[in-house]
Amino acid sequence: MAEQAEERSWVERARQGDDEAIGWLYRRYAPAVFRYLFYRLGEREVAEDLTSEVFVRAIEGLPRYQQRGLPFAAWLYRIAAARVVDHYRRMRRRPATRLQPESATSGERAEQEAESRLSAEELQRGLAGLPPAYQQVIVLRFVEGLSHEEVAQVMGRSAGAVRVLQYRALAALRRQLEKGL
Amino acid sequence: MDRKRADLLAAALDGQRLPPEMLEEAGLAPLLGTARQVREVRHPAPSPAALAAGLVRVRDALAARRASRRLGWFGRPAWAALGLSLVLVVVLALATAGTVLAAESSVPGDTLYPVKRGVEAVQLALTWAPEARSALLVSLADRRLAEVQAVCSAECPSWLLADLEEQSEAAQAAVERMPDGQRARLLEKMFLLTERQQEVLARVLERAPDAARPGLERALERSRRGHERARQALEKEIEREKEMEKGKEREENAPSPPAHPLKPTKEPQGPAQGTPGKGPKQP
Numbered sequence: 001m002a003e004q005a006e007e008r009s010w011v012e013r014a015r016q017g018d019d020e021a022i023g024w025l026y027r028r029y030a031p032a033v034f035r036y037l038f039y040r041l042g043e044r045e046v047a048e049d050l051t052s053e054v055f056v057r058a059i060e061g062l063p064r065y066q067q068r069g070l071p072f073a074a075w076l077y078r079i080a081a082a083r084v085v086d087h088y089r090r091m092r093r094r095p096a097t098r099l100q101p102e103s104a105t106s107g108e109r110a111e112q113e114a115e116s117r118l119s120a121e122e123l124q125r126g127l128a129g130l131p132p133a134y135q136q137v138i139v140l141r142f143v144e145g146l147s148h149e150e151v152a153q154v155m156g157r158s159a160g161a162v163r164v165l166q167y168r169a170l171a172a173l174r175r176q177l178e179k180g181l
Numbered sequence: 182m183d184r185k186r187a188d189l190l191a192a193a194l195d196g197q198r199l200p201p202e203m204l205e206e207a208g209l210a211p212l213l214g215t216a217r218q219v220r221e222v223r224h225p226a227p228s229p230a231a232l233a234a235g236l237v238r239v240r241d242a243l244a245a246r247r248a249s250r251r252l253g254w255f256g257r258p259a260w261a262a263l264g265l266s267l268v269l270v271v272v273l274a275l276a277t278a279g280t281v282l283a284a285e286s287s288v289p290g291d292t293l294y295p296v297k298r299g300v301e302a303v304q305l306a307l308t309w310a311p312e313a314r315s316a317l318l319v320s321l322a323d324r325r326l327a328e329v330q331a332v333c334s335a336e337c338p339s340w341l342l343a344d345l346e347e348q349s350e351a352a353q354a355a356v357e358r359m360p361d362g363q364r365a366r367l368l369e370k371m372f373l374l375t376e377r378q379q380e381v382l383a384r385v386l387e388r389a390p391d392a393a394r395p396g397l398e399r400a401l402e403r404s405r406r407g408h409e410r411a412r413q414a415l416e417k418e419i420e421r422e423k424e425m426e427k428g429k430e431r432e433e434n435a436p437s438p439p440a441h442p443l444k445p446t447k448e449p450q451g452p453a454q455g456t457p458g459k460g461p462k463q464p
Contacts, residue, residue, distance in 0.1 A: 017243075019240065022239065022243065023236060023240075026235070026236050026239060027232075030227065030236075031226055031227060031232075034225075034226070034227040035224050035225065038225055044225070047227075048227050048228075048231040048235065051235055052234075052236070052238040052239050052242075055235070055239045056238075056239050056242045056243060060243070117218070117221060117222075118218045118219065118221070119223075120222055120223060120224055120225050123219060123222050138219060141194075141216075142216055142219040142220050143219065143222070143224055145220075160184075163187045163188055163190070163191040164183055164187040166187065166190065166191065166194075167183060167186055167187035167190050167212070168183070168187075170190070170212040170215050170216055171212060174211055174215040177215065177218075
């Protein structure tokens with residue numbers, strides 16, 4: 001609770017243009033926004049660029065942000081999701097075509113897959129073949145560690161819908177990983 | 182069916198203890214395994230340099246936009262196109278050329294000072310070319326400094342110090358955004374301007390009344406930071422220009438290629454150094 005109150009006060013100061021508050025919010029949330037963008041876009045440099053853009057938009061939009069409604073992190077993820085859409089619109093290409101899959105590997109590796117540790121690249125390749133809503137739910141739930149309710153707030157859906165989405169997304173990701181490994 | 186499984190999966194993921202047979206029966210064990218794998222991934226992090234550069238970009242963008250907002254609709258090209266001609270006509274009709282000229286030297290508190298700021302806003306809105314706009318922003322920051330020098334010893338309006346800071350930041354940001362090769366001259370100006378700012382602000386601070394001191398001290402601190410930023414940007418630019426010159430010299434001094442592209446040179450060639458391919462991006 002104290003942490004939330006502290007965050008609220010920083011957000012309020014940032015709303016008034018306080019430079020220190022903007023720096024605090026950036027340092028606290030930029031890594032999470034970057035991870036989200038990296039897994040959605042698959043390109044480190046683009047994710048780094050868009051991270052700062054997300055913050056500019058978030059801070060400019062603070063007058064519209066209702067403290068009682070959405071947590072600040074959820075507000076950032078929403079803006080990041082919109083930037084992902086914008087990015088693909090600008091690039092005029094589909095997310096699924098952004099990365100070439102690695103060359104096929106032996107069946108032995110497929111057997112070991114259940115026990116093996118995934119790398120960030122493998123996860124990203126697996127996510128690249130999924131619909132955007134599936135990507136979003138996987139990243140927010142298992143990379144960022146948000147609860148079902150928090151994901152529901154970010155995605156503008158009910159918690160029940162998020163649970164169904166999560167089930168389908170995990171099944172689809174598993175199929176993708178089995179294909180790729 | 183999906184709904185039931187989804188709820189069961191969600192419960193298991195939330196840490197509820199469920200009989201393994203139930204999970205097996207619903208075919209959820211592999212999905213729990215996938216979720217665990219994702220959670221255990223060592224996730225990428227932005228480099229500290231990228232984080233720092235990102236924060237600078239955020240602050241620059243916000244400073245530039247704040248400066249533009251202060252100018253109201255004058256700062257926005259779409260509105261400017263619509264309304265500026267009208268404003269120009271009104272300004273020109275109301276103010277004779279002499280009035281505008283006289284306004285040039287006005288300072289806060291003078292009757293003609295709003296005219297001066299109005300003309301500046303019009304100039305800024307009509308100047309879109311990056312180099313000209315950057316130069317104009319630098320010269321406006323310079324004007325604010327002259328005004329601080331003129332009025333702050335007696336009474337220092339806080340909005341004037343805020344304008345000085347914002348216009349300096351907007352100028353620095355605009356100069357840094359200019360393409361390579363065009364920014365050195367303006368970076369030099371920014372460097373000198375911020376140096377002068379510190380001198381002037383320090384002098385004014387010595388004589389300022391107590392009430393004006395906190396604002397002046399803050400402006401002085403900002404100016405020091407601005408000066409440091411300008412110095413670093415200038416050094417980087419000079420370094421870049423030096424590298425370019427070295428590159429040119431190397432090209433000029435390089436042995437001329439063989440007359441025929443298929444004829445080898447007399448110098449023995451070492452083993453070919455293949456250009457490293459672009460591997461997958463490492464987060």
